[in-house]
Amino acid sequence: xxxxxxxxxxxxxxxxxxxxxxxxxxxxxxxxxxxxxxxxxxxxxxxxxxxxxxxxxxxxxxxxxxxxxxxxxxxxxxxxxxxxxxxxxxxxxxxxxxxxxxxxxxxxxxxxxxxxxxxxxxxxxxxxxxxxxxxxxxxxxxxxxxxxxxxxxxxxxxxxxxxxxxxxxxxxxxxxxxxxxxxxxxxxxxxxxxxxxxxxxxxxxxxxxxxxxxxxxxxxxxxxxxxxxxxxxxxxxxxxxxxxxxxxxxxxxxxxxxxxxxxxxxxxxxxxxxxxxxxxxxxxxxxxxxxxxxxxxxxxxxxxxxxxxxxxxxxxxxxxxxxxxxxxxxxxxxxxxxxxxxxxxxxxxxxxxxxxxxxxxxxxxxxxxxxxxxxxxxxxxxxxxxxxxxxxxxxxxxxxxxxxxxxxxxxxxxxxxxxxxxxxxxxxxxxxxxxxxxxxxx
RNA sequence: GUGACCGUGGUGUAGCAGUUAGCACAGGAGUCUGUGGAACUCUUAGCACGGGUGCAAAUCCCGUCGGUCACCCCA
Numbered sequence: 001x002x003x004x005x006x007x008x009x010x011x012x013x014x015x016x017x018x019x020x021x022x023x024x025x026x027x028x029x030x031x032x033x034x035x036x037x038x039x040x041x042x043x044x045x046x047x048x049x050x051x052x053x054x055x056x057x058x059x060x061x062x063x064x065x066x067x068x069x070x071x072x073x074x075x076x077x078x079x080x081x082x083x084x085x086x087x088x089x090x091x092x093x094x095x096x097x098x099x100x101x102x103x104x105x106x107x108x109x110x111x112x113x114x115x116x117x118x119x120x121x122x123x124x125x126x127x128x129x130x131x132x133x134x135x136x137x138x139x140x141x142x143x144x145x146x147x148x149x150x151x152x153x154x155x156x157x158x159x160x161x162x163x164x165x166x167x168x169x170x171x172x173x174x175x176x177x178x179x180x181x182x183x184x185x186x187x188x189x190x191x192x193x194x195x196x197x198x199x200x201x202x203x204x205x206x207x208x209x210x211x212x213x214x215x216x217x218x219x220x221x222x223x224x225x226x227x228x229x230x231x232x233x234x235x236x237x238x239x240x241x242x243x244x245x246x247x248x249x250x251x252x253x254x255x256x257x258x259x260x261x262x263x264x265x266x267x268x269x270x271x272x273x274x275x276x277x278x279x280x281x282x283x284x285x286x287x288x289x290x291x292x293x294x295x296x297x298x299x300x301x302x303x304x305x306x307x308x309x310x311x312x313x314x315x316x317x318x319x320x321x322x323x324x325x326x327x328x329x330x331x332x333x334x335x336x337x338x339x340x341x342x343x344x345x346x347x348x349x350x351x352x353x354x355x356x357x358x359x360x361x362x363x364x365x366x367x368x369x370x371x372x373x374x375x376x377x378x379x380x381x382x383x384x385x386x387x388x389x390x391x392x393x394x395x396x397x398x399x400x401x402x403x404x405x406x407x408x409x410x411x412x413x414x415x416x417x418x419x420x421x422x423x424x425x426x427x428x429x430x431x432x433x434x435x436x437x438x439x440x441x442x
Numbered sequence: 443g444u445g446a447c448c449g450u451g452g453u454g455u456a457g458c459a460g461u462u463a464g465c466a467c468a469g470g471a472g473u474c475u476g477u478g479g480a481a482c483u484c485u486u487a488g489c490a491c492g493g494g495u496g497c498a499a500a501u502c503c504c505g506u507c508g509g510u511c512a513c514c515c516c517a
Contacts, residue, residue: 020490020491020507022490022491022507022508023508024508025507025508025509076515077514077515077516081443081514081515082515082516098516099516099517128517130515130516130517132443132514132515132516133443133444133514134508134509134510135510135511135512136510136511137516137517138515138516138517139517142516142517143517144517274516276516285517299516300515300516301517302516302517303517304517305516305517327517328517329516329517330517331517332517333517355476355477357476357477358476387471387472387474387475387476388476388477388478389472389474389476389477389478390470390471390478391477391478392477392478392479393478393479394478395478396478396479397478397479400478403477403478405476405477407476408476409476417476417477419477419478421478421479424477424478426477
């Protein structure tokens, strides 16, 4: 018996190989359930963005690879090992965007937006790609909503961006904490680099191998190290804030003063450096705030991050243009929203369900449905179902407030039954007056 | 990219060499040919993929693909 079974199995296998479609590593579907969260956040974000004078921009998902290597920085991890890049049929080196700012800046330059009244304020939303090993809070495809302000240098811009984030998180009632730091301008960074190297001159051997490399390539990133030893050593290292030039110092002070004025709590974090090279002066992140989370975890699940990038437009070939921006991670915000036990506001919908029995009624119902849609009634149907019981079950499940029942008799008498699902009371009304009757009852 | 653990219907799980692969929820149909939130009945659907060892594999071994976690780093 078993032998036959096996032979049979093998025959089937030979006949057709099993093809099971599967999504790529680190990429997943956003089902309606999660989409509801996205919609909720996006609606709030877009509304806020518009209030602050931002306009929507759509930029390509695919760009020349060099756009990212030049903007984000050759030695950053994003570029070194996380780029989703390949050669296209025309032999071009292209990459799926790992973040939004580079593309927006490219668009700004390419479309001559420096000729528009400054600053240019843009927002975008879409998928970003990083070729990483997936983990909680880290996927190969994820979604960001971002804001960029191009052509404005004042600290007030930085503050406004932070304020917008603050307002957003307040509005969705998410507990967050603002981390802020100032990275200075290239001059400050040069000076800081010099001082850091001096500081680490005799301590270099105590650092982990990784940090020794960092010291050469981008010393700032030593502060990112999770090694206890390195943290210990770097905790006594000079802080960037001490090396700021007058201009940068003033800028930072103004930002902080404004935050104080607005009563936005913040945490001065001299270890906050961010993973992209283009940042200057102000950088900030919003971390989830929840008991039981260590700072390390909080930083790993950073919900939004941004800062000033005064040199990026220039680096990418445009005119000298000060700018700043911020991006929100939708997946992470959704995740944290659930972790903090927050609930989506209940949809206050007045669903009306149209049920029908029999062929003639079905035909009529098809027509009636269209009219009700035009009358702006939140109408649902299940014309594909025949049994009234099944239709009522569905109506109940989706939370319909009223059910319209159309059958043989009703069609003949040009009437229709309105059933109130709460009370169970039903009335027969004239089908021509249905819209008014529904509105009366909602 | 490195390391650890893990993949049984849509979901959550039982089985840990011989089972018609069990259960719950969800889905569909019906009891009731025109009345929901209950009950009952029937029903749909699964051992991630490929190979190996065995008389016999969901079960043991290897590889692949995915997932989770840690490192790295980021949203």
